[in-house]
Amino acid sequence: MINAEAIEMKNSAILRLILGDQLNINHSWFKTVDDTVTYVMMEVRTETDYVHHHIQKVVGFFSAMRSFAAELQSKKHSVIYIHLNDATNLQSFEKNLNAILSQGNYTQFEYQLPDEYRLDGLLKSYCNQLSIPYSVYDTEHFFSTREELGDFFEGKKMYLMESFYRNMRKKHNMLMEGDKPTAGQWNYDGDNRKKLPANHKPTAPLVFNNEVTQIVSELKSTAISTIGTIDENNFVWPINSEQSLALLDFFVAECLPLFGSYQDSMVPNEWSLYHSRLSFSMNVKMISPKEVTDRAIQEWEKRKDEIDYNQLEGFVRQIIGWREYMRGIYWLKMPEFASLNFLNHTEKLPNWFWTGKTKMNCLKDAITQSLDYAYAHHIQRLMITGNFALLAGVHPDEVDAWYLGIYIDAIEWVEITNTRGMSQFADGGIVGTKPYVSSASYIDKMSHYCGSCFYKKALKTGEKACPFNSLYWNFYDKHEDKLSKNPRIGMMYNVWRQMKPEDKSALLEQADYYLKNINAL
Template sequence: MAKPAHTLRLILGDQLNLQHSWFQEVDEGVCYVMAELHSETGYVRHHIQKIVGFFLAMRHFAAELEKQGHRVIYFKLGESGADDFTGLIKHMVAELKPQRFEYLLPDEYRLDQALAALDGELGIPVAAADTEHFLSPRDGVARFFKGKKTYLLESFYRDMRKQYGILMEEDGVSPLTGQWNYDQDNRKKLPQKQDIPKPLHFRRDVSDIVNLIREAGVETIGHIDLEYFYWPVTREECLELLAHFARIQLHLFGTYQDAMTDRGYLLFHSKLSFAMNTKILHPLEVVNTCVSYWEGHQDKVGISQIEGFVRQIIGWREYMRGIYWAKMPEFAGLNYFEHHAPLPDWYWTGDTKMKCLSTAIGQSLDHAYAHHIQRLMVTGNFALLLGVSPDELDEWYLGIYMDAIEWVEITNTRGMSQFADGGIVGTKPYVSSANYIHKMSDHCSSCAYHHKEKTGHMACPFNSLYWDFYDRHAGRLGKNPRIGMMYRVWEKMDAGQKEDILKQAAYYKENANQL
C-alpha cells in the first residue's frame, strides 16, 4: 500500500517545466505521478527516436524532482496497469486516497477533454493549473482577432513584441531600426562554398529503453542508433544546445532558414523545438538568450537574423497554438479541397526517385527532424498537389517528427501546408512547381527527374501536378487575389499544351507509388 497523500498531481510528458510554481516548495503531502502509457505511444505510429526522447526526458525530470525532495511515483511502460490517463488517475486516487486531484492544462484537445471529464467522477475536488509556459493564454489569439474573418499573423506578432518589449525602441511602440519584419531578407539559397556548422549532438546508450518499447509491442517508424542517441533530454543539455545555437548558428539563421541541401540536415537551424515543446526550455528564456547574444555581437549577427528567429517563437509558435484552441475540435476534420488520395508508400521509406523528397523523408526517418521549408514546400507541397487526404498526412507528420504535438502539428499541416482549413491560417495554398525547389536547393542537379520539364519522360512530377492542382480547384481558388496571376498564365497556354500537362499529371497520380 502506497503512503497516502492529501494532493495527487499529474504531470504529462510535455510538461517538464522545472521552473513551474508547483515545484518551488516541497510538500510531503503532495504526490506527483508520471507514466509512460500505451495510449500515448499508439494513437499514431511514432518515430522510435520520439518515443525514446520523451521517455528519457520524463525520467530525467522525475529524477530531478525527487532530488529536490518532491515525492514522485513514476511508471515505466507496462508498469501502471492502466490503459490511459483516466484509468491511471482513478487507480491512483483509490490507492492514495488524496483529498484533491490537480493537473496542468494539457496542450492537446483529446487529453484536455479526458482530464476535464474526471471532475465529478473522482469524488474529490479536481483543479487545473496553467503550465506557465506560453506567452499568450489559450484564447489569446481568438480574443485578439475577435470579430475579424482573417487571423493576420503579422499584427499578432507585433503585439507580442510590444507586450514583451522584445527588439523594441525605448518608447515601447516602435521596433528597433524602424522595421518590424525582415522576412524578405531571409530567403537565400545556400552557396556551395558556404561552410555548414557541425550539429551539436549528445551521446547516450538507449538499448534498454528501446528493448522495453519493442518488447511492449509498440509499433514505430524511423531509425535509431542504440549507442548514440543524440537529442538533448535534460535541462542542462537543452541549455547547452541553446548556447551553441546562439554562438554557432544564429549569425546565418535568417539568411538560410529556407535553404535546402544534400550537404547537411540541420544547417543553421536550432533544433530547439523539442526542448520547448516539452517545456524544458521556456520560450522567453530562448528568445532572451539569443537577443542578449545579438546585442553583444552585432558586428557578427545582423538584425535580420535575430528578428527572423524571434518571429518564429513569439509570433508563429504562439499564433499556431492560439489557432488550435480557437478552432478545435472542428479544425481536425476540415478538408476544404475534399482531398482523399492515399499517402504514397514511399513517405514511410524515402524510396522515391525525386531527390528533394527522398532527402527530406530520408532525413526525417534518420533524425526525426526536418526544417520548416522541407515540411511545407517539399513533403507538404507534394502531398497537396497529389490531393492526399489531410487525415493521412496529419498522422504522418504527428508521428515522424520529434517536436510534433497536435497543437503545433495540425495547425501547420492541415492549415498552413494543406490549406484544408480554407484560409484560416494562410491566405493562399503553399504550392510550387520544381522552380521553387531548384531556386532554394541543390537537389535538382542530382535528381533523376528534369526540373525544367512539364511533360515527357522523367519530367519533374511537381510541374504537371502544380498546374493540375490549379486547374481542378479553379472554382475555389480562381478569385483569390494572391494567385490570380497563375490562372492568367494557365489560361494563356494553348489547349494542346494544357491537355498534355493534365495527362502527365493524371499518369503521375495513378502511379504515385512508383515515383
C-alpha cells in the same frame, strides 16, 4: 533508473499529474517541497498508440520524462513513476489515476492545462466523475493564453499572423524601442530567403550521445509499432533542461549569425544547417520560449558587429509570433479544425513516404532525413513533403497522421495547424492566405536537390519531367472554382488561361499519369 513505487507508499493529501510535455522544472509547483504533495508521471499505451510514432519520438519523450522525474526526486519531491512495462500499469491515465486514488488517502487532485484538445477533454471528463475536489493550473510556459488570439481577432474575418506578432512584441516589450520596432521594421522576412552557396559547409550540429538502450529494449518487448531508425548508443536529442540550455548556447554562438539568411535553404545530406532544433525541448517544456528569446537577444546585443538584425528578428518571429499564433488558432478553432478538408482531397499518401524510396531527390532526402533524425526543418516540411502531398490531393487526415508521428517535436497543437492549415490549405485560408504549392523552379531556387535528380527540373512533360511541374498546373486546374478569385494567385490563372490548349492538355495528361503511378515515382 526510477522504479515504479508501490501505490500505497504514502498517504499524501494532494496528487498532481504531470504529462509528458509538461517538464518545466521552473514551474511554481516545484518551488518548495511539500510533504503533502505526490507527483505522478506515467508512460501509457494510449499515448504511444494513438498515432504511428517515430521510435526517436517515443524514446525522446520517455527519456525526458524519466530524467525529469529523477530531478524531482533529487530535489526531495515525492514521485510515483509508472513505466511502460510495469505490471501495475493499466495503460491509460484514467485507469492508473483511479488505482492510485483508490489506494491512497488523497483529498485533492491537480493537473496542469494540457496542450492537446484530446487530453484537455479527457481530463475534464475524468475530473467531473471524481469524488474529491480538483484544481487546474496553467503550465506557465507560453507568452499568450489559450484565448488571447481569439480575443485579439474578435470580430475580424482574417487572422493575420503579422498583426498578432506585432501585438505580442508590444505586449512583451521584445525588440522594441518605445512603441517602435527595433531597427525600424517589424519584419525582415525578405532578407531571409537565401540559397546556401554551393561551396558553403554549414556548422556541424551539436548532438548529444545519450545512451537509451534500456528504453529501446523495453519498446522492443512490446507490440508498439514505430517508424524510423535510432542509434540507441548515441541518441542525438536533449533529454533534460541542462542539455537543452547547452543546445541553446550552441545555437546563439554558432548558428544565429547565419540563421535568418539560410533558414529556408535546403541541402542534401545536411539535416541541421543553422536551425536551432530547440522545438522538441520547448514543446515538452524543458526550456521556455522566454529563455530562448532572451538568450538570442542577449547574444545579438553583445555581437551586433557579427550578427545582422535580420538573423535575430527571423528567429524571434518564429517563437513569439508563429509558435504562439499557431497555438491560438488551435484553441480557437478546435475541434472543427481537425476535420476541415476545403479542397475535398481523398487520396492516400504514397508508399514511399514511409521509406524514402523515391527517384525524386528532394523528397528522398527530406523523408530519409525525417526517418533518420525524426526532424526536418520548416521549408522541407512545407515546400517538399507538404507541397507534394497537396499537389497529389492526399486526404488531410493522412498528412496529419504522418507529420504527427514522424517528427519528434510534433504535438497536435502545433502540428495540425501547420499541416492542415499552412501546408494543406484544408482550412480554406484561416492560417495561410494562399495554398503553398510550387513547381520545380522554387525547389531549385532554394535547394541543391535538382542537379543530380533522376527527373529534370526544366521538363514539364515526358518520361523524366519533374512531377512537381505537371502536378502544379493540374492542382490549379482542378481547383479553379475555389481558388481563381484568390488575389494572391490570380496571376497563375492568367498564365494558365493563356496557354495553348494542346500544352494544357499535355500537362494534365502528364499529371494524370504520375498520379495513377504515384508509388513508382
